[in-house]
């Protein structure tokens with residue numbers, strides 16, 4: 001079953017400071033995402049990967065095209081639906097995380113991770129228990145669980161960020177470079193978690209630079225080039241291309 005149908009998606013940016021020129025972020029991109037699959041988005045710097053995820057999450061208003069989310073309650077075009085619908089979907093169905101943690105001051109790491117679950121009505125202690133399991137799986141030292149992420153290293157913050165995104169197991173999870181600041185060992189822990197924690201009910205679209213991560217977690221790969229969709233291929237085919245150079 002298809003969960004997301006991206007059709008003719010374009011995003012241009014009006015650059016008033018550059019004399020009203022336009023920068024193309026995405027140009028007529030179309031692809032489908034199947035229920036439960038893990039789709040990796042790859043491409044060179046500036047190829048439109050983050051713009052794509054931001055259009056899917058409606059952080060950016062697409063300039064044209066459709067992003068139809070086939071929800072259990074019916075089809076919703078995320079490119080044009082009311083803001084209220086987007087907010088509701090973000091609360092219970094669609095998750096997004098960038099590579100940077102949006103910290104809330106003076107909230108301990110364990111509560112940062114537990115928060116989305118608590119907001120969904122999960123008992124506070126049960127949510128904290130899930131949070132501790134995730135932080136542990138990502139090798140965040142136990143001594144930091146009650147500390148404030150504002151003081152954490154980049155890699156520690158990124159692990160808190162990833163744990164928070166994974167915790168509620170949203171129906172659709174959008175991950176923008178969630179492992180960019182991790183060393184090889186913690187990246188391996190993140191890969192293990194991505195492979196084991198989410199069940200087949202969660203569909204993931206993730207931007208990754210690291211081919212090890214793509215190789216380990218993705219079912220298919222979307223390749224962007226200069227804002228355009230170059231191809232969508234099974235991960236094995238993409239691996240062969242990378243190996244053959």
Ligand SMILES: Nc1ncnc2c1ncn2[C@@H]1O[C@H](COP(=O)(O)OP(=O)(O)OP(=O)(O)O)[C@@H](O)[C@H]1O
Nearest residue numbers: 013023024025043044045046047048049050051052
């Ligand atoms: N908010 C914005 N305002 C203006 N231009 C933007 C904006 N966001 C993205 N762009 C432009 O759109 C193009 C695609 O950028 P995007 O960040 O999506 O690429 P990317 O593939 O994610 O790059 P990277 O791998 O370096 O993060 C770039 O030319 C970028 O300058």
